[in-house]
Amino acid sequence: MKCAIIGSGLVGAATALALHQVGITCNLYDQIDLAQHSNADGAQVAVEFGETGGSVLLAANALRVIKAIGLLDELVANSSPSPFATWHNIDGSGPLKLNTIAINARMEKDPQLHAPLQILRCKLHSILMRACHQAGIRTYTSKKLVRVDDTPGSPVVAHFADGTTASADFIIGADGIHSSTRRAVFGSELKAQYTGVTGYIGVVDTAAHNIEVDGTCDFYLDRVKKQLVCTFKISEQISAIQVMTLGEPDEEETEGWRPLSDLPKHAARLADVLKGWGVPKSLEQMMRHAYRISPATIYDLPNLKTFHQGRVAIAGDAAHGMVPNAGLGLGTGLEDVGTILELFRHMPNLENLNTVLSLYSELRVPAATNNAQKSREMAQQSYSVSFFGPGLNNFLLKIAVFAFNRSWLPFYDIFDCPAEVAKKMESLKHK
Numbered sequence: 001m002k003c004a005i006i007g008s009g010l011v012g013a014a015t016a017l018a019l020h021q022v023g024i025t026c027n028l029y030d031q032i033d034l035a036q037h038s039n040a041d042g043a044q045v046a047v048e049f050g051e052t053g054g055s056v057l058l059a060a061n062a063l064r065v066i067k068a069i070g071l072l073d074e075l076v077a078n079s080s081p082s083p084f085a086t087w088h089n090i091d092g093s094g095p096l097k098l099n100t101i102a103i104n105a106r107m108e109k110d111p112q113l114h115a116p117l118q119i120l121r122c123k124l125h126s127i128l129m130r131a132c133h134q135a136g137i138r139t140y141t142s143k144k145l146v147r148v149d150d151t152p153g154s155p156v157v158a159h160f161a162d163g164t165t166a167s168a169d170f171i172i173g174a175d176g177i178h179s180s181t182r183r184a185v186f187g188s189e190l191k192a193q194y195t196g197v198t199g200y201i202g203v204v205d206t207a208a209h210n211i212e213v214d215g216t217c218d219f220y221l222d223r224v225k226k227q228l229v230c231t232f233k234i235s236e237q238i239s240a241i242q243v244m245t246l247g248e249p250d251e252e253e254t255e256g257w258r259p260l261s262d263l264p265k266h267a268a269r270l271a272d273v274l275k276g277w278g279v280p281k282s283l284e285q286m287m288r289h290a291y292r293i294s295p296a297t298i299y300d301l302p303n304l305k306t307f308h309q310g311r312v313a314i315a316g317d318a319a320h321g322m323v324p325n326a327g328l329g330l331g332t333g334l335e336d337v338g339t340i341l342e343l344f345r346h347m348p349n350l351e352n353l354n355t356v357l358s359l360y361s362e363l364r365v366p367a368a369t370n371n372a373q374k375s376r377e378m379a380q381q382s383y384s385v386s387f388f389g390p391g392l393n394n395f396l397l398k399i400a401v402f403a404f405n406r407s408w409l410p411f412y413d414i415f416d417c418p419a420e421v422a423k424k425m426e427s428l429k430h431k
Contacts, residue, residue, distance in 0.1 A: 001350050004029060004158050004168040006145050007175030010056075010121070011316030011333040013128035015174055016137045017069040018341035022348055026137050029158065029166060031144035031180070053121035053294055054201035054240035055232040057082060057217065057327035058334075059100075060108040061414045063117065065338040068417075072112070074127055080235050081115035082216040087397060090222035090229070092280040094394070096401045100217075106407050107414050116327065118216060118234050120203070140166075145173075145180040150310040170311040170353055172340070174333075177299045179318035185309050192299035192321050199298060200243045200270055202290030207237040209289045211282050220279055223390040227277050231286065241286040243270055244298075259292045266293050300376065303369050307336075308357040315340070320368040322375040328412070332371045338417030339363055346425050359424055367415050374412070 001024045005012050008028040016026040058066065058075070066072050085098040104114045132139065144161040148171060155167040173181025177192045206213050213233045220229040228244040260266045271288035287293075301321035307314050316333030343356045403409040 001025070001170070001353070002168045003027075004156075004166045004171045006030075006143075006158065006171060006173045006181045007179070007316075007318065008032075008129070008132075008139050009174065009176060009316070010125055010128060010330060011337060012172075012174035013125065013132050014065065014069060014334060014337045015172055015315060015340060016132050017071075017128065017135065018065075018337050019344065020135045020137060021069065021341065022344040024344065027166065027168075028132065028137060028139040029143040029145070029160070030139065030141050031161075031175070033142045053296070054203055054242060055118050055234050056121045056124060056330055057116050057118055057232070058124075059116045059327050059331055059412070060104045060110075060113045061412075062327065062331040062334045063113045064108075064110075064414070065334040065341075065417070067110075067113070068338060068341060069131075071127060071131060075117065075119065075124070076112075078123055078127065079117040079119035080216065080233065082118045082233075083115055084215060085217040086215045086219070087401070088218060088220045089394075090220050090225075090227055091278050092220065096398055098401050099405050103404060103407075116217075118232050120234055120238070120240070145175070145184060147184050148181070148312055150185075150312060156311045169350060170313070170357065173312065173314040173318045174316045175318050177301060177317040177321035179314060181312065182304075182314050182318050185312045186304065186306075186314070190302070190304065192301045195298045195300050197298040198245050199296040200245070200266070200293055201296055202241045202243075202267070202270070202287050202293045204239055204241065204286045204290045205237055206239045206286065209285065211239075211285050211289070213239045213282065213286070220283065222277065223393055225277075229274065229277070229279055229283055231283060239286060241283060241290070242296075243274065243287065245273075259294050263290070263293060301372075303372060305365065307361040307364055307368075311353065311357065313340075313357050313360060319364070320372050322372040328371050328375045332368050335367065335415045335417060336360075336364055339415075339421060342417050342421035346421060359421075363420055363424060370413075 003019055003024050003026045005016050005026055005028050008030040012028055016028055019026050063072065066075050083101045085100055087096045088094060100116050101114045104116065108114060142162060145158055146161050147159045149157040155169065156171055158166045158171055173179055175181055182190050204211065213231060215231070216233045218231045230242040232240045234240060267288055267290050270293070271284050274284045274287055299321060304319060307319045315336040317329060319336065320332060322329050339360055343359055347356050400409065
């Protein structure tokens with residue numbers, strides 16, 4: 001079988017590697033303009049997308065899939081464990097610490113997967129893309145999808161804005177929150193909605209500037225003023241800081257989280273904003289000395305009823321773009337990848353393709369919808385202020401963290417891709 005994957009981001013590249021494991025030939029097609037990195041004939045060139053974005057958190061559900069595609073050891077070597085997540089008041093007072101290792105250990109049997117891992121998004125992407133190159137998976141750039149022809153009895157054909165086409169047995173759209181695949185195949189009205197929040201993600205060499213970062217994953221919050229700052233310790237040398245603001249999207253924001261052009265101006269402006277908010281001095285210095293700042297406008301995608309249409313499926317943010325929280329977005333996307341991998345392991349033949357895509361949608365729509373709703377609720381709770389003032393909200397957060405740490409409440413559910421697919425296969429035998 002042959003698959004055309006639209007989008008070569010984290011989920012697209014992981015999908016290509018998963019399908020490669022089960023003998024499916026894949027090509028990646030991305031609208032990003034990196035012609036200098038790719039030959040016109042699609043020769044096998046290692047494509048690097050450059051320094052973009054900030055940090056990503058990979059919990060046990062995501063790490064399971066990374067392990068399944070054979071990249072866990074390389075990931076561990078290039079990341080740092082994040083054993084705790086800590087919430088603070090905006091000035092750093094009143095810390096509430098969540099034990100993430102203990103939470104994962106209660107759901108995950110593999111000790112190697114207990115600690116969530118922090119890694120630079122661009123580093124993770126580089127690991128995935130190098131693995132694709134080594135596997136012989138070709139990447140074509142400057143390929144913006146404009147339509148898909150899915151005529152029964154013929155290959156499904158992707159048409160690109162430059163006039164070229166790609167034919168395959170099926171297509172997977174992993175082209176992000178503003179997915180061209182979703183709009184072309186599932187309906188042009190299915191557009192992501194701006195949440196009113198814009199993030200600015202800075203990456204800084206804390207060692208070079210003598211900035212101390214104690215926690216590995218920390219949140220600083222003022223509910224009344226709707227101010228939120230997050231810091232992520234990626235290594236002893238590198239950390240990331242994210243500032244969430246309310247207002248219009250940044251004029252330089254792009255789908256690829258490309259860095260802002262005038263770094264000194266934006267670093268000084270955002271550092272001054274943080275100073276005015278009264279954050280700890282170290283946070284202000286992190287932003288002031290950031291060597292890269294990327295805007296990331298926060299969008300949400302309305303819940304979809306299906307993730308496949310004919311011989312086209314969507315995965316990752318293309319299927320369930322959600323407000324970023326606790327690594328739920330990327331984790332959910334990698335669960336999509338793990339599910340696709342397991343389904344094709346059970347049904348590797350072309351005659352089972354429609355069944356595979358249908359089962360993928362049946363399995364993933366409910367789970368992804370649940371995660372998206374959790375993410376929305378977490379975002380709402382971050383800024384919500386009760387009738388009795390923010391003190392009550394902070395008290396409820398304390399109770400929740402206390403309960404999570406003692407396993408009285410589940411923090412999140414791990415979607416066990418092999419087990420869920422096996423159960424679905426077993427249920428088919430009795431139909």
